Amino acid sequence: MRLRFLLAALLAALAIPAASSASAAAPTPADIAAAQARAQVIETVRAQLGSQLATALQTQDQITQSLRDNASQQEVLNASIADTEAKLADLDAQIIKLDAQIVDTNARIAREKAQIGSLARAIYAQPSSVLLLMVESKSLGEMVTRVNDLRSAGARAETLKHQLRVDLSELDNDRAKVGAARDAAEKLRQQEAADLAKLQDLQAKQEKAQADLAAQIGATRYELTRLDGQSTALAQQITDMLQQQEEGIIAAAESAVWDQVQTIHPAGLPTMFSAGHSKTYRFIWPMPTAVETQPFGPCSFWFEPPYGSYAHFHTGIDMSTAEGTPVLSADDGVVILAGGSYVNGALVGYGNYVVIAHTGGLTTLYGHLLRIAVKAGDSVIQGQVVGQEGSTGNSTGAHLHFELRQGNAPIDPAPFLPPNGPNDFKG
Structure with a gap:
């Protein structure tokens, strides 16, 4: 509604005056040139609007896929929470049983x-002198029996002392194990509950972005039908406004998708580097024979989202070589996402992609792959093939989009890589 109000206001302010009469003079060469210039501007704006519409539609498809992924993650997480709560109930029952024991x-x-104590008192009451014991005994056999009884009583006392120590030790160990297991289960439940809350918050953001994009797509299509009746100034002004709004929506949607990645906690991250890992640099180039085609940082492409104080920002490094070239994992890690975003049988966005978690909170993404060679949950080592270079998704040619994030913030991969562009250095 706000967008339509703005459009109406712009139309009122910049409307083209109607011809004063049907008998206007024949157009001059200057009039013809102006009309041609106007037509050229309108076609340029039409192409710009068409590009914006295509990008918005692709982003909407990506959000739809992200919502599906989100729902799937919530389903898995809810099942895990139910399992954890059942485990907690079982541990509580064990604790009750142990307390009774x-x-x-x-x-x-x-x-x-x-x-x-009774045995000690009995032993203490016995004669301490062998001679006295012999005198008090009616026979040699009775004396032997009494001596054996004394020895047995002493041995039983020592056995009881040892058994007491064993029982106390076992009891302490069992209580400590069950207590630790319950603490771990409770910590897991709290983490799962926090992750579920994050996913639900992301779902709300994604649904809002989806609704905003739907309105944006409708407004863009509406403007495409009205271009021929608008002044060039109005057409350009509306196009710029739509583009600015679309950039904000797309940036919010992409941010929500990466927030979703942060809810995945991979198990089995390596605690030490694999054999043959680079000793000089943390990463190796994922395509050593490629040529860098676009660096990380500010750029002039309108379809790149804003970041920080920059209107357009490329969040990774693009590199290109022959299609089908193996793409290597830049570091040891665990695959947390591996798949593609399909809409009506076509790949959009990153196309086929792999996301790998590394130690230190680092995450790398490999986009536009022709084929994927790993699956979620796989452990990978530096230099292992994770896919093949392709041109799937939102791509104009065979290349690899290599992105690095620290937590949820994109960072420049260059300081982690050998210098001077893609190469096979692994010293």
Whole structure:
């Protein structure tokens, strides 16, 4: 509604005056040149609007795919939360049972201590002199029996002391294990609940971006039907306004997608570098024989989203060589995403892509792949083939989009790579 109001206001301010009469003079060469210039501007604007519309449609498809991924993640997470809560219930039952065993064991320990005390008193009451023992005994056999009883009583006392120590040790160990398991399960439940809340928040953002884009697409299509009846100034002004709004929507959508990546917590990240890992640089070039075609940083392409104080920003490094060239993992890590965004059988956005998590909170993305050679959950080492260079998705030719993020912020991969562009250095 706000957009239509703005368009109406612009139309009112810049409307083209109607011809004063049907008998206007024949057009002069200057009039013809002006009309041709106007037609050229309108066609340029038409092409610009068409490009914006195509980008908006692709982004809308990507958001739709992200919403599907989000729903799938929520489903998996809800199942995991249910499993964790069942595990917590089982651990609580174990703790109740252990507490009952503790009470029983403490009662048994008290009884055994009392028995030891009785035995000690009995031993203390026995004659300490062998001679006196012989005098008090009616026979040699009775004396031997009494001596054996004393020895047995002493041995039993030592056995009871040892058993008490064993029982206490086992009880402490069992209680510690169950307590640690419950603490870990509770921590996992809290993490899962936090991740679910993030996914639900992302879902709301993605749905808003989807609705905003739908309105944007409608407005762009409407303007395409009205171009021939507008002044060039009005057409350009409306186009610029639509472009600016679209850039904001696309940037928000892309940010939400990367936020979704942050909810994935890969297990099994390497704690030390693999054999043969570069000792000089953290990364190697994913396509050593390629040529860099676009660096990381500010650019003039309108379809690149804004970042920081820049109107347009390329969030990775593009490199190109022969289609089908193997794409290598830049570092050891774990694959967290591997797939493609299909809409009506066609790939959009990054096309086929792989996202790998590395130690230190780093994540790399490999986009526009012809084929994918890994799957989510795979552990990879530096230099391992993860796919082949292609031109899938939003791409004008065979190339690799290589992106590095620290948390959710894109950072320049260059300081992590051997210098002087793509090369095979791995020292």
